Amino acid sequence: MKMTIAGVILLFCIILIIIAVRALKNKGAKSAESDSTASQPTETASVNQLKTDTLASAGNLAAMYDYDKAIAAIEAYSGYESDTDMTAAIANYTSAKSSCTAADLSTVPHVFFHSLINDNRAFLVTDQVTPLLVQGNNSAMTTTGEFDAMLNDMYKAGYVLIGLDDIVIKTANTDGTETLAKNTALMLPAGKKPLLMSEDDLSYYHFMGENGIQGYADKLVLDSDGKVKCLFTDKSGTQQIGDYDMVPKIDTFISEHPDFCYQGARPTVALTGYNGVLGYRTNDYYKEGPDGEHLSSDQKAYLTNHPDYNYDNEVAEATKIADAMKAEGWTFASHTYGHWNASTHSAEELATDNERWNTTVRDVVGDTDKIIFAFGADIGPVNGYNESNDKFTYFLSQGYHIYCNVDGNIGWTEFGSNYVRTGRVPLDGVSMYNAMTESASSHTTYAHDYEVLGINDIASFFDPDRTLEYCTAES
Numbered sequence: 246m247k248m249t250i251a252g253v254i255l256l257f258c259i260i261l262i263i264i265a266v267r268a269l270k271n272k273g274a275k276s277a278e279s280d281s282t283a284s285q286p287t288e289t290a291s292v293n294q295l296k297t298d299t300l301a302s303a304g305n306l307a308a309m310y311d312y313d314k315a316i317a318a319i320e321a322y323s324g325y326e327s328d329t330d331m332t333a334a335i336a337n338y339t340s341a342k343s344s345c346t347a348a349d350l351s352t353v354p355h356v357f358f359h360s361l362i363n364d365n366r367a368f369l370v371t372d373q374v375t376p377l378l379v380q381g382n383n384s385a386m387t388t389t390g391e392f393d394a395m396l397n398d399m400y401k402a403g404y405v406l407i408g409l410d411d412i413v414i415k416t417a418n419t420d421g422t423e424t425l426a427k428n429t430a431l432m433l434p435a436g437k438k439p440l441l442m443s444e445d446d447l448s449y450y451h452f453m454g455e456n457g458i459q460g461y462a463d464k465l466v467l468d469s470d471g472k473v474k475c476l477f478t479d480k481s482g483t484q485q486i487g488d489y490d491m492v493p494k495i496d497t498f499i500s501e502h503p504d505f506c507y508q509g510a511r512p513t514v515a516l517t518g519y520n521g522v523l524g525y526r527t528n529d530y531y532k533e534g535p536d537g538e539h540l541s542s543d544q545k546a547y548l549t550n551h552p553d554y555n556y557d558n559e560v561a562e563a564t565k566i567a568d569a570m571k572a573e574g575w576t577f578a579s580h581t582y583g584h585w586n587a588s589t590h591s592a593e594e595l596a597t598d599n600e601r602w603n604t605t606v607r608d609v610v611g612d613t614d615k616i617i618f619a620f621g622a623d624i625g626p627v628n629g630y631n632e633s634n635d636k637f638t639y640f641l642s643q644g645y646h647i648y649c650n651v652d653g654n655i656g657w658t659e660f661g662s663n664y665v666r667t668g669r670v671p672l673d674g675v676s677m678y679n680a681m682t683e684s685a686s687s688h689t690t691y692a693h694d695y696e697v698l699g700i701n702d703i704a705s706f707f708d709p710d711r712t713l714e715y716c717t718a719e720s
């Protein structure tokens with residue numbers, strides 16, 4: 246018995262000694278660590294890192310033609326005057342800035358897209374994908390492969406993305422109105438040309454189907470780094486988060502090619518409200534439930550298939566995405582609430598529609614002074630809007646100053662004293678097909694548009710799964 250107790254005590258002592266030795270070793274390791282943190286070489290390394298980071302950040306700003314901010318970033322670094330790398334960078338940026346000239350913003354090409362198609366499910370008729378949908382996908386849509394190729398061509402041709410707000414200088418008047426004037430001081434280096442871009446109908450409408458059934462993303466989401474990406478179900482049925490539409494594709498392209506971007510500019514996204522925005526069902530009519538009097542059959546089917554639908558959650562999530570996009574430089578435009586043709590609807594009807602847009606879209610994305618008319622329609626003739634135009638006076642009273650239609654004459658732009666209007670060209674199935682089959686001699690052909698944009702070999706990227714006869718006319 247005594248022997249057993251002595252054995253247990255001995256074992257206990259051995260364990261205690263082992264624990265004590267391990268604790269001492271750990272303490273030693275930790276103090277060695279904190280000693281090295283305080284040592285001279287690491288301090289120098291962190292100073293070097295700060296200098297490297299400052300130069301990288303300034304270099305990125307300068308690549309985006311923001312030479313003043315680049316120089317200010319370096320001047321914020323303590324002791325930059327005595328650092329030859331820093332002073333050389335300032336000299337470079339000063340020289341680059343002085344060699345820039347003012348871009349002519351009277352003829353800026355404005356290209357637009359819809360949600361991008363990620364695979365050939367868009368082009369194949371199935372039980373769930375009707376011939377009518379296949380026809381629409383062929384005519385009005387663009388694939389990710391086609392988009393990538395065209396973006397790269399425009400970049401190589403020297404185009405630089407500017408924002409719609411960059412083309413005008415706005416001055417607030419004392420009566421609350423704004424006076425607009427053409428920006429005559431947007432400075433770019435030799436060989437660089439301004440380009441406007443927009444994406445229409447970024448709602449992931451019900452007709453596009455859920456879970457990638459036609460190769461479209463389902464919605465925009467934030468990834469673990471807070472970046473705007475797409476939720477997309479690939480052909481194997483696996484959910485992916487990545488660059489499956491224009492928004493994340495442009496952000497990624499600019500992070501890799503900052504010289505495609507003028508001072509942080511991003512395209513404008515044109516939104517309707519009837520199916521919600523950005524893949525979220527933010528129309529308050531969905532609150533009526535599956536039998537709602539204001540809902541269409543596909544909206545009712547959506548609610549039946551999603552009994553957990555929660556309006557407040559949809560608005561909260563969509564607002565997070567919109568905020569992240571705005572922080573990155575994206576802007577939003579009205580595309581009318583109901584995708585209405587502004588040419589054929591009356592001013593009173595457009596006013597009613599705009600109230601619905603405010604409820605379903607503006608409350609999520611915030612105020613905008615931009616309207617991109619659906620169907621490429623317009624509210625006035627090419628020779629200008631005036632005060633006798635009741636649609637124009639209504640939209641102006643609602644704060645809209647930037648108007649966009651679709652125009653066959655690429656780069657068509659009109660500057661009024663209280664508005665600016667730009668004509669857009671689609672880079673979609675119809676325009677690509679026509680551009681391949683036309684002569685570029687006329688200014689109003691698609692072939693001419695693509696030539697201006699530096700997109701010269703459409704056949705090399707035109708999606709082989711397209712059906713050519715569906716690409717010959719808008720559906």
Ligand SMILES: [Zn+2]
Pocket residue numbers: 445446580584619620
């Ligand atoms: Zn549209």
